[in-house]
Amino acid sequence: MSVEKEFEKLFSLVKNCKDCDLWKNRQNPVLGEGSFNAKILFIGEAPGLNEDIQGRPFVGRAGKILDEMLESINLKRKDVYIANILKCRPPENRNPLKSEINSCTKYLDKQIEKIQPELIVTLGSFATSYIFEKFNIKFEKIGMIHGNIFNLNTIFGKQIVIPIYHPAVATYNPNAKEILLKDFHKIEEALHKK
Numbered sequence: 001m002s003v004e005k006e007f008e009k010l011f012s013l014v015k016n017c018k019d020c021d022l023w024k025n026r027q028n029p030v031l032g033e034g035s036f037n038a039k040i041l042f043i044g045e046a047p048g049l050n051e052d053i054q055g056r057p058f059v060g061r062a063g064k065i066l067d068e069m070l071e072s073i074n075l076k077r078k079d080v081y082i083a084n085i086l087k088c089r090p091p092e093n094r095n096p097l098k099s100e101i102n103s104c105t106k107y108l109d110k111q112i113e114k115i116q117p118e119l120i121v122t123l124g125s126f127a128t129s130y131i132f133e134k135f136n137i138k139f140e141k142i143g144m145i146h147g148n149i150f151n152l153n154t155i156f157g158k159q160i161v162i163p164i165y166h167p168a169v170a171t172y173n174p175n176a177k178e179i180l181l182k183d184f185h186k187i188e189e190a191l192h193k194k
């Protein structure tokens with residue numbers, strides 16, 4: 001099956017998914033967006049209000065910051081793929097529950113398998129701890145490891161993981177933007193080394 005067809009199938013599965021309670025309040029699930037040939041996969045946490053309304057990832061305030069960061073390393077959304085751990089919005093944007101993550105990450109796993117990115121950038125603690133667990137890397141606090149480059153040997157070959165802070169932190173912490181910008185340059189560095 002072509003990647004396009006795989007993603008169409010995935011989208012219809014997610015649209016009809018009732019595997020955790022979050023389906024009850026969703027207006028639109030958010031599968032993800034971008035290029036299926038992307039070298040970089042960004043993984044956020046979960047849709048917020050604007051994402052739920054539009055069915056697209058990172059279209060609110062955190063999205064504006066993500067766009068700015070991408071631009072700082074000369075990337076556009078269409079060059080990368082952007083997904084989330086959860087595909088439906090948690091009420092009041094509360095943290096994802098372990099049970100919701102367990103129910104939903106089969107979809108993200110499929111996205112990773114089909115896109116086979118060279119580089120996975122995890123945005124925030126939830127995405128980082130999920131990916132670290134999946135690839136058997138010891139997870140320490142995001143504050144200790146953000147901007148570090150982790151090399152993986154997977155069945156698809158070499159992959160890199162770079163954890164960074166969630167862009168939303170820059171909406172309430174003015175110093176965070178500086179750190180995010182620096183970490184985004186690590187992404188550029190890692191790509192050029194390959």
Ligand code: URA
Pocket residue numbers: 030044045046047048051056057058059060062063084168
């Ligand atoms: N925050 C996320 O983690 N994901 C989105 O899609 C939007 C905001």
Ligand code: SF4
Pocket residue numbers: 014017018019020021022023029086087088100103104
């Ligand atoms: Fe299904 Fe994921 Fe939505 Fe829960 S969050 S209903 S598991 S698509």
